Amino acid sequence: MEPIDTARRVGRRIGLALGFLVGMALSGCGGPSEKTVQGTQLAPGADAHITADIDSDGATTRLAVNVVHLSPPERVQSGSKHFVVWQRPNSEASWRRVGVLDYDPDSRNGTLTEMTVPHANFELLITAEKQSSPRSPSSAAVLGPTSVG
DSSP: OHHHHHHHHHHHHHHHHHHHHHHHHHHTOOOOEEEEEEOOTTSTTOEEEEEEEEETTTTEEEEEEEEESOOOHHHHSTTOOEEEEEEESSTTSOOEEEEEOEEETTTTEEEEEEEEESOSSEEEEEEEESSSSOSSOOSOEEEEEEEEO
Protein backbone atom coordinates (compact mmCIF):
# COMPACT_ATOMS: atom_id res chain seq x y z
CA MET A 1 0.00 0.00 0.00
CA GLU A 2 2.94 2.32 0.33
CA PRO A 3 3.28 3.00 -3.45
CA ILE A 4 -0.30 4.33 -3.62
CA ASP A 5 0.22 6.66 -0.64
CA THR A 6 3.49 7.89 -2.13
CA ALA A 7 1.83 8.57 -5.48
CA ARG A 8 -0.96 10.50 -3.75
CA ARG A 9 1.54 12.59 -1.80
CA VAL A 10 3.56 13.35 -4.92
CA GLY A 11 0.34 14.23 -6.79
CA ARG A 12 -0.75 16.57 -4.01
CA ARG A 13 2.63 18.26 -3.91
CA ILE A 14 2.59 18.76 -7.67
CA GLY A 15 -0.95 20.15 -7.45
CA LEU A 16 0.01 22.54 -4.65
CA ALA A 17 3.11 23.68 -6.54
CA LEU A 18 1.11 24.28 -9.72
CA GLY A 19 -1.55 26.16 -7.76
CA PHE A 20 1.12 28.33 -6.16
CA LEU A 21 2.74 29.07 -9.53
CA VAL A 22 -0.60 29.95 -11.14
CA GLY A 23 -1.43 32.24 -8.20
CA MET A 24 1.92 34.01 -8.53
CA ALA A 25 1.42 34.47 -12.27
CA LEU A 26 -2.08 35.85 -11.86
CA SER A 27 -1.05 38.27 -9.14
CA GLY A 28 1.23 40.00 -11.65
CA CYS A 29 -1.63 40.47 -14.12
CA GLY A 30 -3.81 42.74 -12.04
CA GLY A 31 -4.28 45.34 -14.76
CA PRO A 32 -3.43 49.02 -14.58
CA SER A 33 -2.37 50.53 -11.28
CA GLU A 34 -4.33 53.50 -9.98
CA LYS A 35 -3.24 56.19 -7.58
CA THR A 36 -4.80 59.34 -6.14
CA VAL A 37 -2.49 62.24 -5.30
CA GLN A 38 -3.30 65.52 -3.56
CA GLY A 39 -2.27 68.86 -5.03
CA THR A 40 0.56 71.01 -3.73
CA GLN A 41 0.24 74.23 -1.70
CA LEU A 42 -0.42 76.08 -4.97
CA ALA A 43 -3.43 73.81 -5.63
CA PRO A 44 -4.55 72.65 -2.18
CA GLY A 45 -8.01 71.41 -3.18
CA ALA A 46 -6.86 69.50 -6.26
CA ASP A 47 -6.83 65.72 -6.44
CA ALA A 48 -5.28 63.76 -9.31
CA HIS A 49 -6.34 60.27 -10.29
CA ILE A 50 -3.44 58.61 -12.11
CA THR A 51 -3.86 55.40 -14.09
CA ALA A 52 -0.68 53.64 -15.20
CA ASP A 53 -0.77 50.55 -17.40
CA ILE A 54 2.82 49.33 -17.14
CA ASP A 55 4.50 47.08 -19.69
CA SER A 56 7.55 45.93 -17.72
CA ASP A 57 8.93 43.91 -20.64
CA GLY A 58 8.83 46.91 -22.97
CA ALA A 59 9.69 49.37 -20.16
CA THR A 60 6.79 51.64 -21.14
CA THR A 61 3.70 52.94 -19.39
CA ARG A 62 0.37 54.03 -20.82
CA LEU A 63 -0.55 56.96 -18.61
CA ALA A 64 -3.85 58.75 -18.02
CA VAL A 65 -4.33 61.63 -15.56
CA ASN A 66 -7.55 63.24 -14.35
CA VAL A 67 -7.29 66.22 -11.98
CA VAL A 68 -10.37 67.60 -10.20
CA HIS A 69 -10.88 70.85 -8.24
CA LEU A 70 -8.02 72.56 -10.07
CA SER A 71 -7.96 76.37 -10.05
CA PRO A 72 -7.38 78.07 -13.42
CA PRO A 73 -3.69 78.31 -14.37
CA GLU A 74 -3.62 82.12 -14.18
CA ARG A 75 -4.67 81.87 -10.51
CA VAL A 76 -1.81 79.50 -9.78
CA GLN A 77 0.82 81.69 -11.46
CA SER A 78 0.22 85.06 -13.10
CA GLY A 79 0.26 84.85 -16.91
CA SER A 80 -0.05 81.06 -17.02
CA LYS A 81 -2.46 79.53 -19.55
CA HIS A 82 -1.73 75.79 -19.45
CA PHE A 83 -1.07 72.85 -17.16
CA VAL A 84 1.84 70.78 -18.46
CA VAL A 85 2.56 67.18 -17.42
CA TRP A 86 6.22 66.15 -17.01
CA GLN A 87 8.07 62.91 -16.31
CA ARG A 88 11.59 61.77 -15.49
CA PRO A 89 12.95 58.31 -14.66
CA ASN A 90 14.72 59.49 -11.49
CA SER A 91 15.65 62.62 -9.57
CA GLU A 92 19.01 62.95 -11.36
CA ALA A 93 17.41 63.07 -14.84
CA SER A 94 15.92 66.11 -16.57
CA TRP A 95 12.17 66.56 -16.77
CA ARG A 96 10.58 65.71 -20.13
CA ARG A 97 7.22 67.02 -21.28
CA VAL A 98 4.50 64.37 -21.59
CA GLY A 99 1.63 66.62 -22.67
CA VAL A 100 -0.83 69.31 -21.69
CA LEU A 101 -3.90 68.79 -19.51
CA ASP A 102 -7.15 69.42 -21.36
CA TYR A 103 -8.49 71.90 -18.79
CA ASP A 104 -12.16 72.86 -18.46
CA PRO A 105 -12.47 76.10 -16.43
CA ASP A 106 -16.21 75.55 -15.83
CA SER A 107 -15.80 72.16 -14.16
CA ARG A 108 -12.23 72.89 -12.97
CA ASN A 109 -11.11 69.49 -14.20
CA GLY A 110 -8.03 68.69 -16.25
CA THR A 111 -7.48 65.51 -18.23
CA LEU A 112 -4.56 63.93 -19.99
CA THR A 113 -5.84 61.01 -22.01
CA GLU A 114 -3.61 58.05 -22.64
CA MET A 115 -0.04 58.97 -23.41
CA THR A 116 2.92 56.60 -23.50
CA VAL A 117 5.88 57.21 -21.22
CA PRO A 118 9.14 55.39 -22.11
CA HIS A 119 9.68 54.08 -18.57
CA ALA A 120 8.06 51.51 -16.28
CA ASN A 121 8.91 53.59 -13.18
CA PHE A 122 9.16 57.37 -13.15
CA GLU A 123 8.31 60.61 -11.35
CA LEU A 124 5.37 62.72 -12.49
CA LEU A 125 4.97 66.49 -12.14
CA ILE A 126 2.26 68.92 -13.27
CA THR A 127 3.02 72.65 -13.51
CA ALA A 128 1.23 75.83 -14.53
CA GLU A 129 2.91 77.29 -17.61
CA LYS A 130 2.65 80.36 -19.84
CA GLN A 131 3.33 78.25 -22.96
CA SER A 132 2.08 74.78 -23.86
CA SER A 133 5.55 73.56 -24.85
CA PRO A 134 8.11 75.01 -22.43
CA ARG A 135 11.61 73.54 -22.40
CA SER A 136 11.56 72.89 -18.66
CA PRO A 137 8.99 73.06 -15.85
CA SER A 138 8.28 76.28 -14.00
CA SER A 139 8.35 76.42 -10.23
CA ALA A 140 4.53 76.51 -10.16
CA ALA A 141 3.96 72.82 -9.39
CA VAL A 142 0.31 71.93 -8.78
CA LEU A 143 1.01 68.20 -8.40
CA GLY A 144 4.09 66.21 -7.50
CA PRO A 145 6.63 65.16 -7.97
CA THR A 146 5.10 61.76 -7.29
CA SER A 147 6.35 58.30 -8.21
CA VAL A 148 4.49 56.14 -10.72
CA GLY A 149 5.13 52.47 -11.36
